[in-house]
Amino acid sequence: MADSAQPLSARARLAVTAGKAAAAVSRAAGRGSGSVIGGRVALKLDPDLLSRLAGHLDVVLVSATNGKTTTTRLIAEALRAGGEVVSNALGANMPAGITSALSGGTEARYGVIEVDEKYLAGVARDVTPKAIALLNLSRDQLDRAAETRMLAERWREGLQGTKATVVANADDPLVVWAASSCPNVVWVAAGQEWKDDAWSCPSCGGVLNRPGDDTWRCGECGFGRPTPTWILSGDTVLDPHGSAWPIALQLPGRANKANAATAAAVAALFGIPPQTALHRMQSVAAVAGRYDVVSHLGRDLRLLLAKNPAGWLETFSLIDPPPTPVILSVNARGADGTDTSWLWDVDYGRLAGHPIAVLGDRRLDLAVRLEVAGVAFAVHDTLQQALTQLPPGRIEAIANYTAFQDLRRLVGN
Template identity: 85%
Template sequence: MADSTQPLSARAKFAVTAGKAAAAVSRAAGRGSGSVIGGKVALRVDPELLARLAGHLDVVLVSATNGKTTTTRLIAEALRAGGPVVSNALGANMPAGITSALSGGAEARYGVIEVDEKYLTTVAEDVHPKIVALLNLSRDQLDRAAETRMLAERWREGLQDSKATVVANADDPLVVWAASSSANVVWVAAGQEWKDDAWSCPACGGVMHRPDDTHWACGECGFGRPAPTWVLSHGQVIDPHGSAWPIRLQLPGRANQANATTAAAVAATFGIHPQVALQRMESVAAVAGRYDVVSYQGRDIRLLLAKNPAGWLETFSLIDPAPAPVLLSVNARGADGTDTSWLWDVDYTRLAGRPVAVIGDRRLDLAVRLEVANVDFGVYDTLDQAIAQLPAGRIEAIANYTAFQDLRRIVGN
């Protein structure tokens, strides 16, 4: 367990109080949870507050392009077998949101923190994590995020002097290159379905060879896949001793099994047995509204989040078989990234043969993409209009970040 720190100073206590007050005002005004504005106010009062709040915690940082919110939740549930946990469960993953979350963790033993890819090294410098979990890197928010190799290089530089144990996905070349600078790495064979950002070697720029879905190596410099000690295989976690532990999640899909495998590896570093960790993960039915099935206008609607090409690819593997109706919603607000060119990287031909309804701020951009993919669809101004035109059956609603939040507000989730 982390060493105890001195009690918070008067300034730090005032910063926490001011942040909570600002968050309460934001919630009362109907502007969301208030976690971000609360954290911003608190850090303005005490710029060192994040480090102070994390001082007594065993901190786990989780970063990735996809899956970090769910993996954070799974790790938090597993670690509760060892003591109280504080976590940014709602996904506010930049310093302000993290500060706000940790302000409620005075009695916690563990801090399980999701971190935006751009802020990983900055946050790590403040909180001195015991574990850093790295899941994947792919293109996302092209107007604000750095090119994927640049992000990997930033991670690599930030981790090379860290004392943290890095739990990293051995199947993502960018993650492997970033994690390889660390002195202590636990490799997890979690898989990588989206490969379009990993065809060139991050070490030398050479062509990456993939003889099968498992192995990869650079043909120029020899940089290649490390041998994993934790493996996801046929719905089971294989631990470093070769023992197999079944995954029985309520959350759907192979991607969530991969998230659970990483979570089990993280929990094991704190002495929590894989069987115990995986059993605790079974209680997670939804994560911040994701995967929830809601009733609205007499219809069952399953809410699915897909923020980038890799996320859409994983989500398509989850939806009910054709001809189940599908609702698509895309925005391009600040939290989404304003560049929608990524729509052309998504294989929407997977929706062929289904009734498809399109809504959202950028519904016309999406309509053009679907037209090119030869997918039949209708464009609607509102959710209610779309539902009225979709045939019977559970509706699979797939939306990017702010569009997903819009849907949750409309359906009361």
């Protein structure tokens, strides 16, 4: 366990107070939670505040292209079996948002922190984590984020020699290559449904051979899948001793079972047994609105977030079969990335047979993609218009980041 909390300096206390005040003003003005502006103000007054706030905590960092918010929540629930947890549960995952979150954790034992992929190495230097969970890397927001191999290289160089125990997905070659520079790695067979960013070897550029779903190896340099010690197998996770523990989540889908397997491996590093950790994860029914079922205008909408091709692929596996109606909503604002070319990497043919309504700022971009895919759809200007045209029954609403937030506001979630 980390050292007990030390009193903050006068400067640090002033920074925390000013940050909280700025956040409160932002909330009062209806500009969101205020966590980002609050953190920016606090860090401006004390640039070392993040490391000061984390000094007494046993910190876990979680980073990935997809699943980091949910996995952060699952780890936090598991670790609460051992003490109080502070976490950036709303997903503000850059240094300012992380600073705001930790400013409320003076009495906590654990800090469970989601970190944007680009900021992982820097945050790790600031907070000296005990564990780092690396889930996956895939294409996302190519107009603002680096190409996937460049991100993997940034992780590999930034985490080299870290004292943290890294819990990493053995099925993602980019993650394996990044984590291989770390001295202490726990490998988890968490699976990888999206493989289109990992056909070439990140080490030498050769072709990766995939003779089966559970193995991969470079035919040129021999870089290959490490032997995992935690294994997701259907509805169970096998621990390093070979014991099988059932995963019974309220959260749907294979990807969330993978998130739970990783969370169990992290919790075990802190002395929380798999049975206890997985039982506590059962209490999580939704994460920042994701997976919520909301009644609106006489219809039940399940809200699903999908931000990039890998995320859309996993989300399609969750939805109820045809003829369940589906709403698709896509924006391209700053937080989404303004480049919508990724739409062409998504296999929208999987939606054949579903009545589909298309919404969002970039609904016409999505309409062109669906037209080419040969999938029937209707374009609508508003959610209310879409609901009046869709057949009765539950509706699956899939949206990217800001479109998802728009939907949540419209349905009062």
